[in-house]
Amino acid sequence: MIYELRIYTMYPGRVDAIRKRFSDHTLSIFARLGMQVCDFWEDLEEQPKLYYTMKYESMEERTRQWEAFSQDKEWNEVKQKSEQDGKIVASVEQIFMKRADYFNG
Incomplete structure (x- = not known):
């Protein structure tokens, strides 16, 4: 099993736009495509x-x-519409991980 930590940095004033895009669209698109989100934080x-x-x-x-x-x-379509007032995401950092064999949590 592979885990990916994704860290999004937004442009100033665009946090509400990314919240809305994820809550209203992106998470359901992920689910429809079989993409499994484990957890989500602000x-x-x-x-x-x-x-x-x-x-x-x-x-x-x-x-x-x-x-x-x-x-x-x-x-x-969602991305284009949500960025009509300007781009939302300035950068995305990706970190790939595997569970440590010695952890039983």
């Missing part, structure tokens, strides 16, 4: 950041899922 110190983890069987599965997502008609 920055405690109110930095313009979101953090979430996803789970995959393999890197090949991850690549297939993200390719399908990037080509999804609904996603592309």
